[in-house]
Amino acid sequence: MDKITAPDNEPLNFLKEFTKARIAIGSTGTSIPTKQWLAFKMAHAHARDAVYSAMNSDVMAVQLAEFKLPVLQLHSRADSRPQYLQRPDMRRLLDGYSANRLADQVTGNDVAIVIADGLSAMAIHENVLALLRLLIPKLIATGLKMAPVSLVQQGRVAIADPIGDTLCARLSIILIGERPGLSAADSMGAYITYNPKPGLKDNARNCVSNIRPGGLPYKVAADKIFYLVQEAFKRRLTGVELKDNEGLLTQ
Template sequence: MKVQYDIQFQPELTQNAWQQLKQFTDARIALGRVGGSQPTKPSLEFQLAHAQAKDAVLKVLDVQALVEQLAKLNSDILQISSCAEDKDLYLKRPDLGRELSEASRQLLKQYQQQHQAEYDVLIVAGDGLSARAIEDNAAHFIAELQHSCVNEGWSVAPLVIATGSRVALGDEVAQILNAKMLVMLIGERPGLSSPDSMGIHYTWNAYKGCHDAMRNCISNVRAAGLSEPVAIQRLMALMRKSRQLQLSGVKLKDEHEVIVEPFAQATAKRIF
């Protein structure tokens, strides 16, 4: 029998030729190798990212902390929930996350009966698949968005915080509160480098049973993704055009232009 010798790899860390490209992305590229294996550091970083993504999905939204942050806006705050009573049910039954609980429905109807108002804009913050995204991004974003809406002369409905929420949960809320423009902020499904990503879903004249083609989406709003100022600029541009055309969704195009900084400046201060 002929003996076959094992291939002998060098024990030193071998850098990948793409190493310099890592400064432009959070994607797992140019990890290098030690012998025939992945280096220990990126292996541990992967496990950490996986744990952070899992925690983001399973974390329960700290509603009280969010209420305290939003209290300075001097706006009424309504707390609602879906029919998905806990995280386990929420993950197994997406349909329940789109349906208001009966108690929440009655709360909204009672508020509307007491105030008998119509609103231009309704802002709903829902935990979705990442409560962390809402906790990290929503409060300051809502403050800036509310300020922009007031400057446009638009009336803003009471702020709504939703738990166990899917995107469509906001539709019936807008219908009950008679709001023309629905801005649904929701925690997006976390990737292995983005456990804190917040999505914005905009709908004109939302009602229970709206389909996704009636919405516009702005995604990846977070410190390492789409910056808050750019996200608000894009959203406000969509909302102005939506009021003009009286629609949203696939027929409403995002024509907002972002000025791209020169390469040298962009590496120091990235706007995307």
């Protein structure tokens, strides 16, 4: 009979306090215990569900009303989830209706907040309101002029570029569902871009990722985003040239 190593006896068990990664799961011969195999399969199913989950824009628009900012419900050129997953070019651009609706908005704003489903609408529904309750008051308190909040279905990070450009925003922040992992299907990321415009590459952005109760706490994330926004306006740039020096020791 194969020897069974109980997870409770694993020498690396103490590391579970610091990570949700699959470590110290035990073994049964040359394989893993059935319980751990079933947990892996369940996590994979949750990840697939997150990728194919749909954002309820109507519900989100009602919830976002608490911030007393106009909310625009927009859509990328990807008209279905399969097309979204297969055509990255179409999820970077707005469809015709959305582009026309944006063009009718008042321009000349400081910050444009964009919310997109990305690869996990679940992450948006579970995390975005809690983060914005901390972040938006910080931005408004500094006197920044807020553009309407753009709520985008079937969007990816780069879709904030044409939105920010059309709104003549000096900076865009897109909150988006991140690619699900096998330990987290509810992770949200924030991407900050100074002077957003079509054609920018990812090296023009700063990212704050893994925003969720089991990852980066909302207050820490809001403080980090606010710090990067302040530095972006001060230095007039974001991306690889904008380093996150917050909290570093000074000589």
